[in-house]
Amino acid sequence: MQRITATILTIGDELxxxxxxxxxxxxxxQALNNIGVWVARRVxxxxKWEAIWQALDQASQDSDVILITGGLGPTKDDLTKPLLNEYFGGKLVLHEPSLKIIEGIFSRSNRQMLDVNIKQAEVPDVCTVMLNPRGTAPGMQFEKxxxxxxxxxxxxFEMKGLTENYVLKAIQDKFELGQVLHRTMTTIGLGESFVAERLSTLENALPDRIKLAYLPGHQAVRLRLTETLQPGQKAAIDDYFLQMKESLSDILVTDQDISFAELIADLLLKYGKTVTTAxxxxxxxxxxxxxxxxxxxxxxxxxxxxxxxxxxxNLLRVPKQILDAYGAVSEQVVExxxxxxxxxxxADYSIAVSGILGPTGGTQLKPVGTVWIAAASEAQVVTKLCHFRYDRLHNREATSLQAFNLLRKLIEAENQTPEFPG
Amino acid sequence: MQRITATILTIGDELxxxxxxxxxxxxxxQALNNIGVWVARRVxxxxKWEAIWQALDQASQDSDVILITGGLGPTKDDLTKPLLNEYFGGKLVLHEPSLKIIEGIFSRSNRQMLDVNIKQAEVPDVCTVMLNPRGTAPGMQFEKxxxxxxxxxxxxFEMKGLTENYVLKAIQDKFELGQVLHRTMTTIGLGESFVAERLSTLENALPDRIKLAYLPGHQAVRLRLTETLQPGQKAAIDDYFLQMKESLSDILVTDQDISFAELIADLLLKYGKTVTTAxxxxxxxxxxxxxxxxxxxxxxxxxxxxxxxxxxxNLLRVPKQILDAYGAVSEQVVExxxxxxxxxxxADYSIAVSGILGPTGGTQLKPVGTVWIAAASEAQVVTKLCHFRYDRLHNREATSLQAFNLLRKLIEAENQTPEFPG
Structure with a gap:
């Protein structure tokens, strides 16, 4: 088995x-990793002609697969196609099936095609065309x-279609790929270094082919185990993953690689419940x-x-005297x-949030970053006070994680013996 | 004046x-561009030690400024600091002011520091430390x-603080920077190639130092003019920008580099109006x-x-007979x-949307991508029917742009002679 590596080359000043x-x-x-291709570099x-050419040369030196996105539009600043044509020594020829697609797109939107659009159907005669029904630029595959x-x-949207319909299959057909396994869990409430401290013995005992990575962000830490398997080798990742889950059970949110919102969706679907937010x-x-x-x-x-x-x-019927007495950012109001x-x-469940995300609106008693969160069911209301120290959008993100987590615990407590008691 | 170029080097398997x-x-x-530094490459x-080292070597060959993010955490997979220490031939020493910051962060969260956290205060003795009050890893500046x-x-959040407080100033102190001017506008309703067709004469007449770029996405096309000025040279960008605006006045949304939501916010603030959404x-x-x-x-x-x-x-008082007769995705319902x-x-204004974003829920008469949009004021309700052909999240994005644009036109029509009549 070879270890197949890839470079992702993206072209565009706007980036x-x-x-x-x-x-x-x-x-x-993600897509490459799932089929066992190791992305070594993203550039x-x-x-600019020279910049693209040089990056292609470098990628050709150390990667087996080179994915290039961008620069295929109909306008003057789009250089990718002529450059690839020269790089692979071809000449541009009209590709009839692609022209048909382009004509179809224009006729459906009742617009007349321009010369530049017809030119989009031209491809180097040394490439295999990947038909792109989602747009006017055909995809191209080269081999050298x-x-x-x-x-x-x-x-x-166009890139995804081509990758799913052509690229992944072509790579799998060409190379014998090893298996790369990932297991991801998410914790909340403990900093990265404390999580690492708890896992230090386990981490030191990991075999070489298994790697542990920490992905911290906004109160939550995601942990990812990755195992690269040779043919015939037996996976050991699940044993280590289980040990990690046991070590972190009090702060564990999920042992799936999903977002907090997806986790809430899964729980609600599992128990046949509904949610609303205020x-x-x-x-x-x-x-x-x-x-x-x-x-x-x-x-x-x-x-x-x-x-x-x-x-x-008026709409949520929070009593005026409560608002006046405690202020909008208060436990009483979110309850x-x-x-x-x-x-x-x-709805069966609800989440409510009220806080000051900043940069303005803070006071001595309730500084920027003060957020009250509540989650409710028919039986109870639980609340949590948070103090964040990020900027507006990151405070919003942190609020969102804490709110979903509060709701998660309430749903789990009412519907099962919680899998993770934290 | 030199043309100062930068490489942005990001480290992390998770990316x-x-x-x-x-x-x-x-x-x-954006930040570098604003001070006149040209970002030549992002990697x-x-x-992995060798991968980082090689990327540093390459960046050193062709860039004046190298920005490195990531790999500074307290855990085993974080290699950046020891690597930079070796790359620049230093030795690690404890940095007392950084240790104070770390101690402060831990004492405020009532947690005990670990050995790995103290180690985070160590820096190569050949660097200038950039104090990072937002986190436990100090920033480091090297010169070679x-x-x-x-x-x-x-x-x-930490990277932004360091860039704003140290990095930009250090670059401006070291290099004499040229001026890079940008002007950006956004259009909606015409494809990239048609916009380019309209601008072809103007584009061909642009002087070498002015460049036009197209940034298409979801029904909207953003157009960016960029001019690179030598000292003493007079800017010509505004003349060309004005010509572009005149050529595109019927499809122009804004001549600022702002999002559709920011444009709506600006208009509402300007006219002292409020908005709500259903x-x-x-x-x-x-x-x-x-x-x-x-x-x-x-x-x-x-x-x-x-x-x-x-x-x-129940809440929005859409009559049941209207819902039954026309269905939820209909002009009558969004009205x-x-x-x-x-x-x-x-509120003074409102937006309402009802549609089928997919992937499921489509019918023969109302396929996935069918969306009705309405915008209302006290005087009138305007509506628009859209047919999108993207996936769920991109259909949502396209809906959002069309809805904000419908509202923009209504606000402008009622509050002024519209600046852009399209």
Whole structure:
């Protein structure tokens, strides 16, 4: 078995100057990793001939698979196709099936094709075309010195289609791939170094082929075990993963590689329950995460964003005297919000949050980062006070994790002997 | 004046296998670009000694500034500090001011320090320490052969603090920087190639020092002009930008480099108006974007997520016979949602959306990607039917842009002679 390595090469000034965040790289990394390809490097270069050429040369030296995204548009700043044509010594020819796709896209939107669009159907005669029904730029596969090169548009939806339909299969057909296993868990409430301290004996005992990585962020720490298996070798990862779970059971949130929102969705589906949210400072962010998951209608029917006190009072029926006496950011207010939104939305569970995310709005008694969270069921309301010290968006993220975690514990406590008591 | 180039080097397997999306790179790219540093390359490598060393060597060959993030944690998989120590030929010494910061962080959270945390206060004696009050890993600055190297933690909040407080100033002190000017506009409703066709004469007439880039995405196309100025040279970018605006006035959304939500916020603040949302398929995503902006309480008081028909009926008072006759995804329903949520929330404006984002839920008559949008004021309700062909999350993004754009036009029509009539 060979160890197959990949370089992901992304082309575009917009990425380098930060106008666009590169989400393709992460997605491609996951996809390659899942089939046992090791991503050794990710490189982003400018829309410049020499920069792209040099990066291709370097990738060719030390990678078996080179994935190139971007620079395939119809405009003048798109250099990838002519460059690859020259790099692999081809000449551009019209590709009829791709032209048909492009014509179809234009006829469906009732628009006339331009010359530049017809040019998009041209490909180097030394490539294998990957048909791209999702857009006007065909994907291209090249092979040289036993290495595979794939060129795809940077538009995520198009890139994903090509990867799923062509790229992964072509790599699997060409190379005998080892197996790479991952196990991921998430903890909350203990810093990275304390988690590491608890696991130090276990970590030192890991065989060479198993690696432990820490992925800290916003109060939560994700831990990932990775095992690279040779053919015929028996996996040992699950034994070590189980030991880790036992060592961390009091702070464990999930032993799956899923987000907090996905975990809540899974629990609600498992127990046939529904949830709603009443959000002040998070302004709909919790509901947006819960509804981003396909099938959300099974567990969430609606939510209320009550940014202003009048909405808390009129719609969520938080008594005015409570608001006046304790302020909007208080245990009493989130308790009322959680209880009342649950009834209003006829849900089994609810989350309510009220806090000061900053940068303004803090006071001596309630500084920026003060957040009250409540989770409610028919039987009870539980609350938690948090003090975050990040900026606005990171405070929002931390609030979201703590709120989902509070709800997780309530759901687990009411529906089972909790798997993880923490 | 020199042309100063930078490499951003990010370290971490979690980025390569796609468990974490790299947002630091984009943020750093913007920050460097703003002070006139050209980011030539962004590289992500594995937590492996040789990979980091090689990437450092390559960056040293062709960049003046090398920014390194990640690999500074207290755990075994963090190699950056010992590696930099060896790379620059230093020895590790305890840095007392950093130790004080670490002790403070632990005492505030009532936790006892571990040996690994004390070790975090050690730094190579050949670096200049950048104090990091936001975390336990100090930043480090090195200088060699006239090049500057900065090592920072990968945690975005810590990295941002160090960049803003040390890195940018150190670069400006060391190098005489040229000026890089950007002008960005956003259009909606016309594909990239058609926009390019309209601008072809202008694009061909651009002087060498001005570059035009297209950033397409979800129905919208952002266009960026970039001019690199030598000292004493007069900027020409605004003349060309004005010509572009005139050529694209019918499809122009904004001539600022801001998001659609930020544009809505700016308009509402400018005219002293408020907004609310009633969201079915977007599930709070519009409200979350509007409230993510600091100062949101001035223009949004609340929102309703009405994922389920019962919420549309009971809370938003959409008549049952309308829901039965036309279905939840219909012009009639979003009209009622928009009108009623505006009254319920006592807002000046409202947006309502109802659609099928997929992958399931489509029918023959209303396939996946069918979305109805409405925007309402006291005087009127306007609607728009959209057909998107992306996946769930991209359909949500496209919905969000179209909804904000519909509202933008309504606000502009009612409050001014619209700046951009499209």
């Amino acid at each position: 380098l100057i930060g106008q666009v965040i590169d989400t393709n790289g992460a997605w491609l990394g 982003t270069v400018s829309d 010195n036993g290495k595979l090169y794939f060129s795809m548009p940077g538009v995520p 959000e002040s400072c998070t302004g709909g962010y919790l509901a947006a995460q819960l509804t981003a998951i396909s099938g959300a209608s099974a567990y969430i029917h609606g939510s209320v964003v009550s940014y202003d006190n009048r909405i808390k009072e 009322h919000m959680a209880s009342n939104v649950r009834k209003l939305m006829q | 390569l296998i796609g468990q974490v999306i790299d947002t630091n790179g984009a943020w750093l790219g 992500t490598v594995s937590d 052969n006239g090049k500057l190297y900065f090592s920072m933690p990968g945690v975005p 969201e079915s398929c977007t599930g709070g995503y519009l409200a979350a974007q509007l409230t993510a902006i600091s100062g949101a309480s001035a223009y949004i008081h609340g929102s309703v997520v009405s994922y389920d028909n019962r919420i549309k009926e 009622h949602m928009a009108s009623n949520v505006r009254k319920l929330m006592q």
